[in-house]
Amino acid sequence: xxxxxxxxxxxxxxxxxxxxxxxxxxxxxxxxxxxxxxxxxxxxxxxxxxxxxxxxxxxxxxxxxxxxxxxxxx
Numbered sequence: 001x002x003x004x005x006x007x008x009x010x011x012x013x014x015x016x017x018x019x020x021x022x023x024x025x026x027x028x029x030x031x032x033x034x035x036x037x038x039x040x041x042x043x044x045x046x047x048x049x050x051x052x053x054x055x056x057x058x059x060x061x062x063x064x065x066x067x068x069x070x071x072x073x074x
Contacts, residue, residue, distance in 0.1 A: 018073065025066040031059025 005011055012020075035056030042049045 018070075021066045021069050021073070024062050025070065028059045028062030028064075028066065031055050032063060033059075035059055 032055075035052045035054075035058075038052035038055065039049055042052055
């Protein structure tokens, strides 16, 4: 079912979408690293560890999502 795309809807080229996926994969991996580092540091200082878990979870979601997209694209 191919519907025509109106002219006012921006459609990115496949190369642009690939670049966005790669950048978001790198951001996801960095968020996981920062989250784990914060988790380690916060546990040593006996602080609440909610923010590090949020960073780690968001990073994992980004990395897994865009990693799978890149696997199916290659």
